[in-house]
Amino acid sequence: MNRTIAIVTLLAASAMASDLTGKWSGTFKVDGGDHTVPQLFILKQQGKTLSGSGGPNAGEQYPIENGRIDGDEARFELTAGEWKFAYDLKQTAPGALNGRLKLQSVNDSRTAKVSLASSKGD
């Protein structure tokens, strides 16, 4: 019985932590901000390393820096001019990445809620 539970748990965990390679789209909303901001990521996972690009749309993409995967968690950064975006996401379901974002400029620091969905069919 215990062995079955262990196998099922292992399978569920591996399904959750699936390869993040592909297109991910969604939004972020800054805490205390008015708008949701569109997001589009083109991710490439190689083992525990995450690379690719991200930005508000397909035409405006910034290279991913310091991307790494740890189980079902993904962390990476983007520098879009004066602002640096540090993402801390978790794969909450197959094809769904949710988590927090820290935005920092030379004077300001803000946090935001991020929600992304895989759009592999695109």
Add this chain to the structure above:
Amino acid sequence: MIAGAFLVVLGITGGILAFEPELDRLLHPHLSRLKPGGRTLSLVDIGEAASKKYSGEPVVAYLPSSSPDVPTAVILSSGVVSVNQYTGEVLGLRTRGQTVLGFMRALHVRLATGDIGRNILHWSTILMLISLTSGLYLWWPRKRIQIRGPWWSRLFWSDQHNSFGIFSLVPWLLLTATGIVIGFEDEVSSLLDKMYDTKPVHSNQTLARSEPSQASTELTPDQAIAIASAQLPGALPYRLQMPRYGGLYVVSLTYSDNRIGAERNSISLDPRNGRIVAVNQSASLTPRERFMATNEAIHTGNILGMPTRIMAALASILLPLQVVSGLLIWVRRTNILRHG
């Protein structure tokens, strides 16, 4: 009374933020000023000096010098580097993160908290508008414009409240009304879009861009700025985004004599051949964008330059005094009623 506390926060922080750029330079003098002299280096040389100093990080963007005694800024992943454009000397790095001024802004916009703080401030501005209207109603019968009595007397504070209130009424009304518009931006934008039958997204912002490419960069940053500047004579380039960060060179330009959305000019260039891919001009803002830019210029005091910035700062700083005198009048009146 509670709203008064929030208005004190808005007033103090607003007064400080009216001079945010100047205060920021004052807090970082070694990164903000230099002694001009000699030939100006190319942006490539300036970028290389900054990059070399910080582990070879690629340049994200340049902020060209706006005046001979202001250094050129180079944006890297680790922060913003100030470089002497005449010697190539790296003056220092400003890392990202909240500063005192950033905290003031956070307090002013959202009480340094999230959605709750933002909503409290939004409704405080509505209460401010009601207070200003009721204040005018109460002032009107007596029309007091002078201060009498010693400073500790009720008469002094009553006269101060009346006279400061009437002289500051117009700036306060402007700051409050524009603050309400900023606070309810989504609702106002939606209303304006319906009124003018415009699409919520500016059509020029969605033009096609080149694929990001590092290897094919042939145009130099200086050439990109020269091409963009030729397109908008009289405009000053204040920012250049490198193609690795977005696929294109994006040159942002501003007109020093126009204070309404003047910084919203940008020209996107193909880094391989210098072809202009997209042009956004402040002259072609939609009615909603123009309204919002004008509203912001009034709120910040930028609308007519330094005189209106000083006026906005003074009006903001006087607001806490008005709240305190209003409170003193209320407390004394309550005591008189209670004790006969």
